């Protein structure tokens with residue numbers, strides 16, 4: 001891809017500033033700089049916890065105590081995390097009227113903590129615990145304080161209301177995300193390896209409906225050379241503030257970079 005990073009940032013800022021309907025799709029990478037490890041890669045969660053043993057609904061049904069070893073470690077990390085400049089940048093874009101919504105695969109609540117108002121939690125939220133025997137629901141914090149693994153009044157071990165492998169996407173989130181993908185004019189894809197369906201299908205859906213796809217990721221992904229129009233290679237917490245800076249005070253006479261098509 002031609003164009004320096006500055007050129008790419010300027011081009012992206014121009015697209016965002018044009019004020020079309022922009023939607024963001026985020027993944028674990030946006031929260032890495034908040035101290036939450038991503039899932040894949042050498043430092044990823046799945047290096048430590050085999051997803052087949054810890055992250056499928058079958059694994060939870062077979063051995064919920066074991067899965068709670070991973071969940072309680074994950075919840076401790078999430079509780080100690082704060083939004084970074086990338087989360088704040090997306091909230092700022094929304095306040096500026098330049099971002100319509102965030103579709104996130106993350107379950108860390110950091111977009112909401114940063115001030116984003118329209119957040120579609122594609123993989124659920126750990127704020128509630130649900131009983132898969134009697135479908136009772138409980139606020140997480142309270143129940144977890146009672147002990148790990150947390151139990152329902154009926155005696156069954158509770159499951160956080162997040163999507164395990166093998167479970168469907170919450171119906172409302174799937175509907176809302178598809179509607180956003182079909183109707184947006186720009187999709188900002190930030191910090192996802194785009195390997196997990198159906199979330200990884202959102203960029204292609206958006207593209208097929210005419211959206212331009214801007215990807216922010218230090219690495220290439222399966223989207224980069226197929227769907228992405230403009231890949232800004234780098235960390236999200238560095239790039240989002242640069243984009244906002246560029247929108248607020250655009251450099252005059254900047255060159256347009258070449259884009260993938």
Ligand code: APR
Pocket residue numbers: 026027028029030032033038039040041044105106123190191192193194195196216217218219221234235236237
């Ligand atoms: N800024 C932007 N992107 C980053 C950063 C950063 N600072 N650091 C890492 N990344 C990128 C990585 O290059 C990688 O492409 O973030 C991506 C993280 O990928 P994954 O760990 O696979 O996370 P994600 O795509 O969100 O995973 C999807 O898989 O295991 C399931 O349910 C889990 O929601 C998760 C889903």
